[in-house]
Amino acid sequence: MQKMIKKYFALFALPTLLAFIVAFVVPFVLGIYLSFTEFTTVTDAKWIGLSNYVKAFQDQDFVNALWFTAKFTIVSVISINVLAFLLALLLTQKVLGRNVFRTVFFMPNLIGGIVLGYIWQLMINGVLYQFEVTLTSSAKYGFWGLVILMNWQLIGYMMVIYIAGIQNVPKEQLEAAKIDGASNGIILRKIILPLVMPSITICLFLTISNSFKLFDQNLALTAGAPSKQTAMLALDIFNTFYSKAGFEGGGQAKAVMFFVMVALIVVVQLGITRRREIES
Amino acid sequence: MKMRNKMLSLLLIAALVFVAACSNNGGTKGGSTSGGAESIYFLNFKPEIAEVYEQIAKDYEAETGVKVKVVTAAAGTYETRLKSEIAKSEPPTIFQINGPIGYNAWKDYTLDLKDTKLYSYLSDKSLAVTEGDGVYGIPYVVEGYGIIYNNAIMEKYFALPNKATNVSSMEEVNNFDTLKAVVEDMQANAETLGIKGVFASTSLSAGEQWRWQTHLANLPLFYEFNDAEGYESTVLAGLDANEIQFTYGNNFKNIFDLYINNSTVKPTLLGSKSVADSMAEFALGQAAMVQNGNWAWNEIANVGGNVVNQEDIKFLPIYTGVAGEEKQGLAIGTENYLAINNKVSEAKQQASIAFLEWLFSSDKGKAYVTNDLGFIAPFNTFTEDEKPADPLAAEVLNWMNKDTIAIAWTFAAFPSEDFKNDFGDALLEYAQGTKTWDEVKTIVVESWKKEKAK
Structure with a gap:
């Protein structure tokens, strides 16, 4: 059988490999190439070297977007994971109707980002109208609006992952600890947390990369208003590419840097949290 | 085990065949349409x-x-x-x-x-x-744009016994001062006139700002480039200008202030309004005036519950307080x-x-x-007869034949979308009170220079 697999490996991997090449490798390589060129459409490009990167770095909007994105990511990653973990703890206790609650909390994740963005825009504006301001009045509103929206969407998803982790904690260990007289706090810190580290790794990875790459929700909720103060990196890249004539290459250069940044952050995070995982 | 392996192989082969079939299909399809x-x-x-x-x-x-x-x-x-x-x-x-x-x-x-x-x-x-x-x-x-007004509401105003102006027909409104007096008095009497505000809301949400950062912005820059000597048209002067002074910026402020302060909603709420909102307010009779072009006729006519009569819908040029504007016509281009x-x-x-x-x-x-x-x-x-019959297009043709000077669409010379968006963003912040007019002016001048330098 092993021999068979080796023999036919290439043949059977081919469809997936083809799809991967067509849908990922080719656009990726083309994208990197285009970041070094000047072009209007992707089919005719002139090589101009590094000047797109110089342009991108000189762009104040890009730097602003980077800061805004960083702040947003820190706040939302912390709030999403803390809240999701607390919910997971709650819904692994014997609560009446806990399966219903799990489903309800998970559901927001099934709605698309654009739709969510517009719904929340209506709701938040509805509230802010009472005070005669709107979401665009100040970047503060846009920032917290995005945080709330992101929390609402992702908490349920992360909760499901944490629940799975918590349910895998061996009952015997918990029982033994209880008999030895450990308080609930100690059980949580010394037994549950170390054992759900794999879930924490995956949840942190998902929330960091999702927050960093956020686009739809940003576009629908504020579209960067007022004055691009709430534009995140992905939106800034999109705007550079499409609304500045002659800046297609600049947008592409930003996108390549964006990829490198996200990849670096995520790799570092995975490295750190992986090291803390232990075998149960 | 053996059975399972066989099943697995079968499944994989099926997948292969499927992929092959798909690519085949695509090939023949491509062949037939590339005519x-x-x-x-x-x-x-x-x-x-x-x-x-x-x-x-x-x-x-x-x-x-x-x-x-x-x-x-x-x-x-x-x-x-x-x-x-x-x-x-x-x-x-x-x-x-x-x-x-x-x-x-x-x-x-x-x-x-x-x-x-x-x-x-x-x-x-x-x-x-x-x-x-x-x-x-x-x-x-x-196409032409200007201030579209609902004549029925205007007539109602002119018939008011307690009106503070002595204007009695739209013919007399031919400069900014008269327009301002009429509009402000109408706003004071809004309840009697049955409207929420004189102007429909000034839509400033993202992507809905073109009526201000393109069309209204056209006026001050038209006048500025008109003053430049040695050019055949304002567009050519604009294309040549690496920097602008925004000399007529205060004229822009005149009309923009009038729009946002005499409107159906408070200026601080404009960041959530779209063009469709604003056209609906006009069509439902909640506002007497709205700035837009003749292409907006369909939008007005298609609003459910539209109360504006076809014969009441008229155009007024956008007056901003420039000397000699009594001769100014619609912006046509x-x-x-x-x-x-x-x-x-x-x-x-x-x-x-x-x-x-x-x-x-x-x-x-x-x-x-x-x-x-x-x-x-x-x-x-x-031929002369082959002209569109909708009321706004008819009004545009009407104004073209009047003895007025049409405003050319100078925004064809605006350096980029980004310039317009910077302008629009600044206007939103100005309306919300988070930027002063002087800051808006600086942004407009700087943005033009920056976008031209690219």
Whole structure:
């Protein structure tokens, strides 16, 4: 059988490999190439070297977007994971109707980002109208609006992952600890947390990369208003590419840097949290 | 175990076959459609008339056998759409540029139309987008914008016993001071007049700012470039200007303040309003005036519960307090130029030109243009009777014949979308009270300089 697999490996991997090449490798390589060129459409490009990167770095909007994105990511990653973990703890206790609650909390994740963005825009504006301001009045509103929206969407998803982790904690260990007289706090810190580290790794990875790459929700909720103060990196890249004539290459250069940044952050995070995982 | 392995192999083979079948299918499909001259592709800019184009395409195919594919870009996404469509193996053969700045972005793709009949039809040859000897963009519609007002509400105001002005007809409103006096007095009497505010809301949400950062911004810059000497037109002066002074900035502030302070909603709430909101307010009689162009007729007419009578809907020029503005007319011009893709086959180029010539010169095509598309077409193939009948287009024609000076669409010379967006963003912050007018002025001047330097 092993021999068979080796023999036919290439043949059977081919469809997936083809799809991967067509849908990922080719656009990726083309994208990197285009970041070094000047072009209007992707089919005719002139090589101009590094000047797109110089342009991108000189762009104040890009730097602003980077800061805004960083702040947003820190706040939302912390709030999403803390809240999701607390919910997971709650819904692994014997609560009446806990399966219903799990489903309800998970559901927001099934709605698309654009739709969510517009719904929340209506709701938040509805509230802010009472005070005669709107979401665009100040970047503060846009920032917290995005945080709330992101929390609402992702908490349920992360909760499901944490629940799975918590349910895998061996009952015997918990029982033994209880008999030895450990308080609930100690059980949580010394037994549950170390054992759900794999879930924490995956949840942190998902929330960091999702927050960093956020686009739809940003576009629908504020579209960067007022004055691009709430534009995140992905939106800034999109705007550079499409609304500045002659800046297609600049947008592409930003996108390549964006990829490198996200990849670096995520790799570092995975490295750190992986090291803390232990075998149960 | 053996059974399972066999099943697995079978499944994998099925997957392989499926993939192969798919790619095969794609191949034959591609082969049949990649035709020669018998199909052309028009990327349409105006979503409000997309259905009419579908009908025209069907008719044209029935008449000549040439298949016309019409794709319409959603509002505000034309450049985005064009960029992706033109890179395809079946790119648009006819597309649209928005003037000299748009030509600059697309000049590698536009065909020289100097020798076509279409160009010879153009009544005023200076309207075309040209470079050197070549003609690269041909305007197909002339449009006008100004302040649209509901005459029924105005009459009601003029009949008020306690009105504070002595203006008694719209004829007398021919400068900013009179307009301001009337508007402010109307706002004070809003309840008696049965309106929420004089002006429909000044839509400042993202993507809905074009009426201010493009159309209204046109006025101060028209006057500024008009003062520049040695240019044939304000657009040429604008294209040459690496920096602007925004000399008439305070005139812009005059009218903009009037819009936002005498409106249906508080200025701080404008960041959530769209153009559709504003047109609906006008159509429902909640506002007496709204700044827009003749293309807005469909939008007004199609609002459910529309209370505005066709004969009550009129145009007023946008007065901003410039000396001598009693002679000022509507802002009339075009930002819609047809261009032919020079990267498609010769046969397709010719077929595309033939289609446009049919549309703008045959009886059937002209009927579509006048009655269904509602265009005031700038071609000499159209007779006096072949003009659109909707009230706003009729008003535009009316103003063109009056003894007034039309404001040229100078925004064709605005350096980029980003300049407009910077302007619009600053206006939003000004309306919300987070920026002063002086800051707005600085942003406009700086942004022009920055975008020109690129």
